[in-house]
Amino acid sequence: MKMEEDVYVSERIIKESxxxxxxxxxxxxxxxxxxxxxxxxxFGIATGSFLSASNVTNLIIQVAxxxxxxxxxxxxxTTGGIDLSVGSxxxxxxxxxxxxLASGTSLIVAFLAVIAAGLxxxxxxxxxxxxxxxxxLISTLASLMYVRGLxxxxxxGYSVAIVGENWIIGMGQGRVLGVPFPVILAGxxxxxxxxxxxxxxxxxxxxxxxxxxxxxxxxxxxxxxxxIMTYMLSGGAAxxxxxxxxxxxGSGSSNIGNMFEMDVIAAVVLGGTSLFxxxxxxxxxxxxxxxxxxxxxxxxxxxxxxxxxxxxxxLVLLLAVLINVKIFSNKK
Amino acid sequence: xxxxFQIEMRNIQKSYGNIRSxxxxxxxxxxxxxxxxxxxxxxxxxxLMKVLSGVVIPDEGEFYxxxxxxxIDSPRAAKDLSIETVFQDLSLCDTLSxxxxxxLGREPVKFLGRLIDQKTLHAxxxxxxxxxxxxxxxTKLPVQNMSGGQRQAVAIARAMVFDPKVxxxxxxxxxLGVKEVNMVLELINNVKKKGVSVVLITHRLQDLFxxxxxxxxxxxxxxxxxxLIEQFTLDSLIKSIMGSPDKGVGVS
Ligand SMILES: Nc1ncnc2c1ncn2[C@@H]1O[C@H](COP(=O)(O)OP(=O)(O)O)[C@@H](O)[C@H]1O
Ligand SMILES: [Mg+2]
Numbered sequence: 001m002k003m004e005e006d007v008y009v010s011e012r013i014i015k016e017s018x019x020x021x022x023x024x025x026x027x028x029x030x031x032x033x034x035x036x037x038x039x040x041x042x043f044g045i046a047t048g049s050f051l052s053a054s055n056v057t058n059l060i061i062q063v064a065x066x067x068x069x070x071x072x073x074x075x076x077x078t079t080g081g082i083d084l085s086v087g088s089x090x091x092x093x094x095x096x097x098x099x100x101l102a103s104g105t106s107l108i109v110a111f112l113a114v115i116a117a118g119l120x121x122x123x124x125x126x127x128x129x130x131x132x133x134x135x136x137l138i139s140t141l142a143s144l145m146y147v148r149g150l151x152x153x154x155x156x157g158y159s160v161a162i163v164g165e166n167w168i169i170g171m172g173q174g175r176v177l178g179v180p181f182p183v184i185l186a187g188x189x190x191x192x193x194x195x196x197x198x199x200x201x202x203x204x205x206x207x208x209x210x211x212x213x214x215x216x217x218x219x220x221x222x223x224x225x226x227x228i229m230t231y232m233l234s235g236g237a238a239x240x241x242x243x244x245x246x247x248x249x250g251s252g253s254s255n256i257g258n259m260f261e262m263d264v265i266a267a268v269v270l271g272g273t274s275l276f277x278x279x280x281x282x283x284x285x286x287x288x289x290x291x292x293x294x295x296x297x298x299x300x301x302x303x304x305x306x307x308x309x310x311x312x313x314x315l316v317l318l319l320a321v322l323i324n325v326k327i328f329s330n331k332k
Numbered sequence: 333x334x335x336x337f338q339i340e341m342r343n344i345q346k347s348y349g350n351i352r353s354x355x356x357x358x359x360x361x362x363x364x365x366x367x368x369x370x371x372x373x374x375x376x377x378x379x380l381m382k383v384l385s386g387v388v389i390p391d392e393g394e395f396y397x398x399x400x401x402x403x404i405d406s407p408r409a410a411k412d413l414s415i416e417t418v419f420q421d422l423s424l425c426d427t428l429s430x431x432x433x434x435x436l437g438r439e440p441v442k443f444l445g446r447l448i449d450q451k452t453l454h455a456x457x458x459x460x461x462x463x464x465x466x467x468x469x470x471t472k473l474p475v476q477n478m479s480g481g482q483r484q485a486v487a488i489a490r491a492m493v494f495d496p497k498v499x500x501x502x503x504x505x506x507x508l509g510v511k512e513v514n515m516v517l518e519l520i521n522n523v524k525k526k527g528v529s530v531v532l533i534t535h536r537l538q539d540l541f542x543x544x545x546x547x548x549x550x551x552x553x554x555x556x557x558x559x560l561i562e563q564f565t566l567d568s569l570i571k572s573i574m575g576s577p578d579k580g581v582g583v584s
Contacts, residue, residue, distance in 0.1 A: 199447050201439050205433055211425035218387050218423050218436030220408035278427040 010019040028272035028327065043298030050301055053147065057180070061248070063293040064182035065090070065241035069264045070271075070285040071193035072237035077268050078197070080277025081136040083231060085125060085143035086238035087260035089118050091253070092151040093242025097168070098160035098252025107168050115239050121147055122235020140231075144261070151254035159253035162246060172247025178200040182244045187238070193282040203280030206230060210277025212259045266317040267292050274328040277323065292316070337396065338363045338529040339415070339498050344383055344393035346376075354390065355381045355553040361498065361529040366520060368540040368561075369533045370573055371550035377533045378420050379548070381500045384531075385417040386410035411437075416496035418504045420533075422487040428478035430468055431457035433475055435492045458490050465515060480507030488516065490521075499523060502533045517543050537569060551575050 023030065043050040054281045069086050092112045100110040121143060128139040162169065174181040187239045197203040205226045209218040246252040269275060270291060271284025295316065299309045334530045346354040353376045361367055369377050382388035384395075386407045395402050397413050404410050410417075424433050432439070434457050442449040457471040466485040468478075475483055484507045492501060501520070505513045513536070520530050520543045534540065540547060540561070547564055549557035549572045557577040568578050 036459050149469065195447070199450070201441065201448060204428065204436070204439060204448065208425040208428055208432075208436060211427040212423070215423040215425050216436065218385070218417075219412050220406070221437045274427075278425070 015098040017128065021082040029281055029284045029287065032271055032284060032291060036287055036291045036294065039295055039298070043294065047298065047301040050298055055297070055301070059293055059297050060183050061180045062297070063289050064180070064186040064261075065244050066264055066289045066293065067186040067286055068189050068241045068244075069234065069237045069260075070267045070289045071189050071282055072230075072233040073264050073268050074271075074273050074280045074282050074285045075197065075203075075206050076136075076234050077265070077273050077275065078206050078210045078277055078280030079227055079230050080213070081129060081227065081230065082140065082265065083122075083125060083234040084137065084140040084261050084265075085121060085147055086234055086241075086264060087257040087262075088144045088147035088151065089121055089235055089238035090242035090245065090257035090260055091255065092121075092238040093118055094145050094252040094256055095151040095155045095160070096252070097243055097246050098162050099154050101156075101162055101168070103158050103263035107166055111168060113244070114243050115236055118235040118237070118239025118242075119232050120235070122232035123228060125235065126231030129231065130224035148254070155252070155254045157254060159251045159255070161192065161251045163250075169247050169250065172244050172249070182248065185240075185244070190282060190286055197280060197282055198231065202226065202229070207278060207280065210274070210279070210310070212278075263292055263313075264289070266313070266320060269317070269324050270320040272325065272327075275324050276328050279328065288320075299322070336362055336364075338398060339384070339413075340396040341380075341384060342394045342396070342490055344380060344390050346379055346383060346388060346390045347442040353553050354383070355549070356392075357553070359384075359548065359554050359555075361531065363497075364524050364527045365546065366524050366530040366532060366544045368535070368544035368547040369531055369550065370535075370540070370547060370569070372573060372575075374552075375550040376547050376553040377550055378441065378502055381417065381531060381533065382419075384410065384498075384500060385415060385419075387419075411494075411547075414495065414497040415500065416494065416498070417492045417500040418487045420500060420502040420506075423485055424475050424483055424487060427474050429474055430461075430471050430478075430486055431471040433486055434471075434493055436490075438494065456493075457489075460493055461485075464489055464492060464519065481509060481512055484508055485512065488519070492519075496523075496528055497512065499528050499530045501530065503535070504532075505534060505536060505539070513539070537566060540569070541566070549573055571581075 011306065040050070049055050072236070073083060073086065096117060097110055097114045100113060101107070125140050125143055128134050129136045135249055176184055197206065205216055205221050205223070209223055209226060213223055242257065245256060267288030268285045269288070271281060271286070271288030273280040273284060295312065296309055299312065337360045339523070341357065341359040344354050344357045350411070357380055359380070369380070371377055379388060383390045383393070384404065386404045386409045389405060395404050402413065425436065428436065431454050435453055440449040440456065441447060442453040454471045461468055461471070466489055468482055468485065473568060475486055478486070484504060488504055505516050508516065516538060520532065532540070532544065544561050546558070546560050547569065548555055556575065557572040571578060
């Protein structure tokens with residue numbers, strides 16, 4: 001009996017083993033995974049505590065919000081776009097949640113209001129990009145500023161405590177079968193993301209738009225709508241991440257999430273999603289988030305100055321961009 | 333007499349800034365008719381066909397499909413009328429696979445439309461490529477690594493997937509070898525027999541004499557000649573393309 005694969009493959013293709021094929025098709029994802037292992041090993045040896053159960057758990061809880069946003073950001077960048085406003089949306093979500101709860105708003109209303117705010121800002125971002133052809137770098141830079149301003153306006157710059165035990169707090173601090181809830185949520189969103197990008201029409205159009213937007217439009221797809229949806233995804237994801245962080249910390253603040261957008265974008269680019277658009281990988285983005293989280297955490301454990309950590313991060317991003325541009329400009 | 337036309341365009345006008353690309357062009361196409369559309373570079377051929385594909389919205393003009401007035405105001409509207417196009421620039425997404433390009437916007441789905449039915453997608457793509465005699469090793473390959481001829485073949489296959497009633501081919505043979513060109517001409521003759529109306533834009537004038545029923549010549553955004561193929565010789569066609577059709581003929 002013939003294998004299913006054989007039906008579609010003519011004799012001109014060099015037969016390669018499944019393993020070899022897997023390696024070739026996933027080269028960039030595997031490389032970042034390799035780097036992640038190597039860096040983890042280094043910190044494991046250099047510090048006594050990096051590989052301890054408590055540190056690893058702590059690290060995973062910390063990167064969960066980044067994973068959530070990075071999954072959404074992968075869609076945005078795969079269309080050839082970018083969203084700089086996610087850090088500000090995260091802060092707004094955290095501030096809005098705490099303020100609403102402090103004013104006695106019911107949990108479900110506060111939750112929905114926070115998510116709706118993220119989606120709405122994402123809609124504005126996407127609308128401006130898709131319908132007015134403003135470069136996403138500029139339009140989301142504007143959002144980065146006004147959304148952070150909104151967050152500051154709401155809280156007056158102070159942090160607002162979230163008191164009591166409730167399911168929103170549980171979203172940040174709870175565990176299910178011993179696994180922290182933010183981690184479960186991030187895992188769930190990651191799986192949905194992988195499926196959506198690779199196996200749905202939406203994912204196809206996202207990739208197609210990044211490769212050749214006009215071609216996708218000519219096939220009758222409403223490309224503007226698809227683009228708006230990607231920014232709504234990143235806005236909604238950022239709001240969810242902000243909510244989880246506020247719940248974990250037990251307070252909302254307009255000052256959190258500074259440079260969060262850079263962490264997320266760096267992770268996506270490191271992971272192998274093309275900055276030119278047209279090729280994205282959710283798994284790669286997750287490895288990217290993990291790598292940046294490990295570097296920050298490991299250097300902190302080594303008592304490296306936070307200034308040096310920021311410099312390191314910047315250099316890692318620069319390196320990632322250089323490699324990314326080199327790989328993907330060759331392919332185009 | 334309108335009901336004899338598969339598609340009719342009337343008084344199509346389109347300007348880009350101060351360039352008047354189309355200055356009131358009429359075009360009629362009967363079922364099963366193959367029209368050759370020729371003219372110098374910049375004459376407006378591609379623009380006219382983009383208008384018919386719903387890709388470019390004209391400033392002025394009307395469409396009649398099977399005698400009924402229709403509006404073609406989006407690519408979707410043209411597809412709904414079974415107007416399919418091979419664009420001059422091919423319009424492929426480089427990083428998507430052959431199959432995804434062929435079914436872009438019309439992917440077979442499963443699970444209540446949530447997921448693309450990959451198996452059907454690839455099987456159908458393979459079936460169509462085989463039917464057209466196109467030699468592409470795997471429908472899973474991204475089109476970016478393919479030769480110009482293969483890419484052109486994918487674009488042609490895409491236009492054929494959903495049984496067009498009007499097939500527009502804008503320089504479909506530009507990147508093809510002799511064998512493939514003959515394949516395309518054969519394809520045109522085959523679909524013509526099924527009653528498909530075809531518009532063929534090409535600079536290979538000898539091909540026009542092999543497949544066309546009629547030739548229309550555009551010059552600076554205007555139709556300056558429109559005759560049955562029997563009324564053309566290669567010489568008179570060339571004269572017409574140069575902008576001076578034989579005296580006494582002109583627009584029929
Ligand atoms: N998108 C566009 N923007 C500006 N000018 C255009 C555009 N598309 C076509 N034109 C102009 O319209 C004219 C006709 O172009 P085209 O239809 O491509 O000609 P052809 O296909 O006959 O070579 C040319 O002068 C071209 O420069
Ligand atoms: Mg042209």
